[in-house]
Amino acid sequence: MEAKLTLVGAGPGNGELITLKGIRALKNADVVLYDELANAELLEFAPEHALKMYVGKKAGSASFSQDEINELIVRLARKRGHVVRLKGGDSFVFGRGHEEMEYARNHNIKVEVVPGVSSCIAVPASMEIPVTRRGVSESFWVITGTTRNGELSEDLRLAAQSKATVVVLMGMSRIQEICDLYKHFGRGHLPMAVIQNGTRPDEKSVIGQVWEMPSLVKENNIGTPAIMILGEVVALHPGYTMEYLRSNNKDFSKLGVPVY
Numbered sequence: 001m002e003a004k005l006t007l008v009g010a011g012p013g014n015g016e017l018i019t020l021k022g023i024r025a026l027k028n029a030d031v032v033l034y035d036e037l038a039n040a041e042l043l044e045f046a047p048e049h050a051l052k053m054y055v056g057k058k059a060g061s062a063s064f065s066q067d068e069i070n071e072l073i074v075r076l077a078r079k080r081g082h083v084v085r086l087k088g089g090d091s092f093v094f095g096r097g098h099e100e101m102e103y104a105r106n107h108n109i110k111v112e113v114v115p116g117v118s119s120c121i122a123v124p125a126s127m128e129i130p131v132t133r134r135g136v137s138e139s140f141w142v143i144t145g146t147t148r149n150g151e152l153s154e155d156l157r158l159a160a161q162s163k164a165t166v167v168v169l170m171g172m173s174r175i176q177e178i179c180d181l182y183k184h185f186g187r188g189h190l191p192m193a194v195i196q197n198g199t200r201p202d203e204k205s206v207i208g209q210v211w212e213m214p215s216l217v218k219e220n221n222i223g224t225p226a227i228m229i230l231g232e233v234v235a236l237h238p239g240y241t242m243e244y245l246r247s248n249n250k251d252f253s254k255l256g257v258p259v260y
Helices: 020-027 040-045 066-080 097-106 119-126 154-160 174-184 210-219 233-236 243-247
Strands: 003-007 032-035 051-054 082-087 110-116 138-142 165-169 191-196 204-211 227-232
Touching: 003 066, 003 097, 020 040, 020 082, 020 110, 032 040, 032 066, 051 066, 066 082, 066 097, 082 097, 097 110, 119 165, 119 191, 119 227, 138 154, 154 165, 154 174, 174 191, 174 210, 174 227, 191 210, 191 233, 204 210, 204 227, 227 233
Parallel strands: 003 082, 003 110, 032 051, 032 082, 138 165
Antiparallel strands: 165 227, 191 204, 191 227
C-alpha cells in the first residue's frame, strides 16, 4: 500500500466536465474527500470499498477547518492508501489545493495534481460569454470577492479601472460593494452577469448593467454559489439588451451581435 494524495479538479458543476484523468484517479481511490461544489454523482466512479467523506463548506459554514482537512489527508493516506481530494473547478484556483499538496509532501506523502476546468472560464462560456474577444477585451482578471481578512481585494479596485473582463468568485455577499466600486469609477453602465450553479440543471442567471445588478439579483432570488462577470463581453450574450449598445454608440454588429 502506497500513501498517496491526488488533487482532482471536478470542474464547474456539470458532472461531464471532469477530465478523463480525474475519472481514472477516482476509479483507483481508497478514500474520496469531496467538497460542496464537486458534483456528488462523480462519487459513483470510486470503488465500492472506498471511504467517501464530505469535507466541504456551505454558506460560510465549514464541516472541517483547513487544518483538520490537512491532517485528515495525511492520516487516511497512511491508513488506507490513495486519497483523492475532489474539489470543484480547479484545485489551484481559490481551492487551497496548493496548501494541501504542500502539507502532504511535508509529511512524506506522494502527491499528484489533476487540473480541473475552472468555473471562471467554463461558466461564462456555457452562457456564450467569452472572457476575451478580439476588439472587445484583451485580457481577463479572476478575483476572489472574499479575502482572508474579510475586506474587498485591492485588485478589485485596480480591475474596476481597467478595460479587462473581470470574473469574481465567492463574491455574492459583497455584490453591493463591488457594484458601488464600479460606479465610483464611472462604470455603472458596464454590462454584468451573475450566474448561480453554472453548468448545472438548476442554473439561474441575470444579465444587465452594474447599477441595477444588486436589485436584479434580489428580484430573481439568485444565491450562492455564483460568479459575477463584469465587462463589455457580457453584451455579446444573445439575451443582452441592445439599449446599452445604442446609448453608448457601440457597434457590435461587426462582431456578430444582432442590432434590433
